[in-house]
Amino acid sequence: MAINPSDFGMPDASSTGVQPGVALERYKGPMIITQEGAVIENVIIDGTLTIAADNVTIRNCVIQNFSNWGILQNEGVVNARVEYCDIDGTGSTKTSGIGLGGGSNAAIIGCDIRGMVIGIQLFGAANVKGNYIHNLADTSSNPDDRHFDGITLFGGGNNVIENNTILMPEKNGGTAAVFIKTEFGSINNVTLKNNLLGGDASYTVYVEDTAKGNISNVLIEHNYVERGMYGYFNVVGNNPTIRNNVQWQDGVDATPKASLPSDGSSSPAPSAPAPTAPTTPTAPTAPTAPTPPSGGHDSGGSTGGNIPSGSVGGSSGGSTGSKGDTGGSTGGNIPSGSVGGSSGGSTGNKGDTGGSSGGKGPVDFGHGGNIKWNVDKGTNGPDHLKGTPGADHMYGRGGNDTYVVNHSNDKVFESIRHSGGIDTVKASISFSLSGPNAHGAIENLVLNGKEAISGTGNHLSNKIFGDAGDNVLSGMFGNDTLTGGPGKDTFVFNTLPHARKNVDKITDFNPSEDKIALDNAIFKALGADGPLSASAFHVGVAAQDANDRIISNPHTGALIYDSNGNAPGGAVQFATLSPHLNLTSDHFQII
Numbered sequence: 001m002a003i004n005p006s007d008f009g010m011p012d013a014s015s016t017g018v019q020p021g022v023a024l025e026r027y028k029g030p031m032i033i034t035q036e037g038a039v040i041e042n043v044i045i046d047g048t049l050t051i052a053a054d055n056v057t058i059r060n061c062v063i064q065n066f067s068n069w070g071i072l073q074n075e076g077v078v079n080a081r082v083e084y085c086d087i088d089g090t091g092s093t094k095t096s097g098i099g100l101g102g103g104s105n106a107a108i109i110g111c112d113i114r115g116m117v118i119g120i121q122l123f124g125a126a127n128v129k130g131n132y133i134h135n136l137a138d139t140s141s142n143p144d145d146r147h148f149d150g151i152t153l154f155g156g157g158n159n160v161i162e163n164n165t166i167l168m169p170e171k172n173g174g175t176a177a178v179f180i181k182t183e184f185g186s187i188n189n190v191t192l193k194n195n196l197l198g199g200d201a202s203y204t205v206y207v208e209d210t211a212k213g214n215i216s217n218v219l220i221e222h223n224y225v226e227r228g229m230y231g232y233f234n235v236v237g238n239n240p241t242i243r244n245n246v247q248w249q250d251g252v253d254a255t256p257k258a259s260l261p262s263d264g265s266s267s268p269a270p271s272a273p274a275p276t277a278p279t280t281p282t283a284p285t286a287p288t289a290p291t292p293p294s295g296g297h298d299s300g301g302s303t304g305g306n307i308p309s310g311s312v313g314g315s316s317g318g319s320t321g322s323k324g325d326t327g328g329s330t331g332g333n334i335p336s337g338s339v340g341g342s343s344g345g346s347t348g349n350k351g352d353t354g355g356s357s358g359g360k361g362p363v364d365f366g367h368g369g370n371i372k373w374n375v376d377k378g379t380n381g382p383d384h385l386k387g388t389p390g391a392d393h394m395y396g397r398g399g400n401d402t403y404v405v406n407h408s409n410d411k412v413f414e415s416i417r418h419s420g421g422i423d424t425v426k427a428s429i430s431f432s433l434s435g436p437n438a439h440g441a442i443e444n445l446v447l448n449g450k451e452a453i454s455g456t457g458n459h460l461s462n463k464i465f466g467d468a469g470d471n472v473l474s475g476m477f478g479n480d481t482l483t484g485g486p487g488k489d490t491f492v493f494n495t496l497p498h499a500r501k502n503v504d505k506i507t508d509f510n511p512s513e514d515k516i517a518l519d520n521a522i523f524k525a526l527g528a529d530g531p532l533s534a535s536a537f538h539v540g541v542a543a544q545d546a547n548d549r550i551i552s553n554p555h556t557g558a559l560i561y562d563s564n565g566n567a568p569g570g571a572v573q574f575a576t577l578s579p580h581l582n583l584t585s586d587h588f589q590i591i
Contacts, residue, residue: 002459003198003255005132005165006440008224010196012165013439014395014413016132017086017112022060030066033058048072051100057081064088070097070116073123078103082111089116090137097133101126101156119166120151125158134167135436136174148174148201155184155213160191168199168228176206176228186213193219198226202234209237226250396423396440403442405431414440428467432456434476447471452487472517480504484514492591494519497561497574505576516559516575517589518550525549525563526590537585542571552583 005012018024022042029047033040033056040049041059048066049058051073063070063085070087073080080100087097095116098108102124110130113119119133128151136148150166153159166177177197180187197204204225209215218240225232227249233242246256391409403412405427414423424444425431430453433442438458445455447467454472455464461478466485473482474492482491482504491506493516509516520526526536526549536549543551546565553560557577564570577583 002170003167003196003226004441005167005196007255008165008196010165010224011110011130011132011163012413013112013132016110016130017084018060018062018393019084020393020395024060024062050074051077051080053077054103055079055105057083058085059083060085062086062088064090066095068095069099070095070113071100072098073100073102075123076102079105081105081107081109083107084110085112087111087113087116087119089114091115096121099123101159117147118149118152122151122153122156122159124156128159128161129163131164133164136169149179150177150197150201152179152181153187153190154181155187157186157188157190157217159189161193161195162191163194165196166198167196168201168204170200174199174201175203176201176234177204179206180215180218181206181208182210182213182215184212187215187218189217190215191219193222196224198224199228201228203231204228204233206234207236207238207240208234214238215240221245224256396421400424402426405429405437409437411437412439412442414438414442427453427455430454432458433460433462434458475504477502481507483507484509488513488515490515490517490589491575492517492519493574494522494591496522497572499572503573503576507578509577509581511581511583511587514587515589516587517591518561520590523549523561523590525561529590532585532588532590534585537588539583542566550585550588552577552581554580557581 006014024042024044026044026046029045029049031040031045031047032050032052034052035056036053037055038053039057039059040061041057042061044062044064046065048069049061049063049071050069051058051071054077056077056079058071058081060083066089070089071082071085077100079102082098082100089095089097096118097113097116097120098111099121100106100108101122104125106124106126108120108126108128108131111132113131113133114135115137117136119136120128120131122128133150136150148169150168151161151164161178168174168177177199178192178195180190192205204227205220207215207218207220215238218238220233220240220242221244223245225245225247227247232245232247235242248256386404389406391407391411393411393413394403395413396403400421401414401423403423403425405412405425406429408429412425422444423442424446425433425438425442426446426448428448428451431445431447432438432455433445434456441460442458443460444463444465445457446465447453447455450468452470453467454474455466456473457464457475457478457480459477462475462480463483464473464475464480465483466473466487466489468486470487470489471484472490472492473484474494475482477495479502484491484506485508489510491504491509491514493504495502497503518526518532520529526532532550535547538544538548538551539554540551541553541555542560543549543562543566546567548565549562551560551562551571552558557579558573559575559577560571560573562571
């Protein structure tokens, strides 16, 4: 069962990552930070960001399009901090989001980390708090080679991991939400508390000694812990303190929605059920640390955002991938001498010429503008959030919120903690309430315009309205209400029907032009793709022979799927239309 972090008061996409109101500028990476104490903020970085100096802070940045690492701290560096960043590894293979640790001030705070194999690798002491690690992914062609971890710690210690949401892939393997193992030496003094740990890892938490060192002083308390495929905790060769956690097994126990104490003074409610002793699986191989990026990076190029003096190696002459080039052109809010610039002669559309330095004007990054998305955040009342013609991130709060979506990269976030109201997306492009651009409990979807676009629901009982064009509408789960409007509309049924929980109502089915599409992965007795055969369709209250599969009740408008014809059992209603429609098998398509 999918977990909604807001039900637990835990971090989700609405409370992590780049904060509302931040305008982001693009930098063509990779980037190496070489100035001690540098603060890098408000930029989009394509490629790995390497921290090669002490006391560096990365704040309100997007790190994307990288290989191996999103953010990597070099060996020996201390006190690196990453705050409120989006680390997006989408499309990558065998990558890690953030690798850092060491020093009294190292921290990873409030980040949205997604789309890679390992979310965070800790190299030493660090405070890890308020992050959302989710949608881990590996595009390796062989599923058996895939390996997922939320947070790993393989040596060192002095770590506090608290108030994070770590959701492992469902039914897709992975080692652990938190994996503590002495791969590189002994580990001491680790606290894991007040986290939400879910998904289908092998074990949710690993704490394992090896011949390379011992683990001591590990405290695991006041966490929400969903049982992994083999168990909650795998403890080998050490004795961590495990207490006062809320534990449950998906599909067996009810999902808890209680509040955890923050001070560790009392047990959370409900009380934790005793875990079932799991069968010990074959111990997974510890993940191989991805190879750090090579030392050669492009120097210079157009840059933007807040990048301090002396801090960065960039791109040369607008190109990427070469080594050792030099120049002097910088732009954005960047003090003089801060970036190895473009070789002479390179000019940005908004201001900087090769050989110059400094300047406060923004630069053009060759991407049709320097803002990747705008951030719009609502109030606790009803809000109408309408972005720009470009990509927008829109955050609702309480109340009946309306989001206007007009760009393929628009994203809607309704999973604000303890939010309420009936929320609506109005879209002039195809949109899915259960897709990657929609987060949280959104009830309604309205398609606008005359285009042939699609609308898809989510796990709630949605109201979905088509536009004036030929639409494809799918309610997904819940008792949805679908209205196609004008045009030749197709109503798709591709989730398991349930007589009480998943019966959709089509308010305006027009037999002269509309169709119903049935997914044969769900409606298995319908056979191969194509038109529904006449022999499989019957008008009446129940199947009359062994071949009847779709029954249309003309009196009630009920549409019924019967997996075994007129044999007992097998019949379930999946939709309701207006009564007395002149339906035939021609109105149904198997997909």
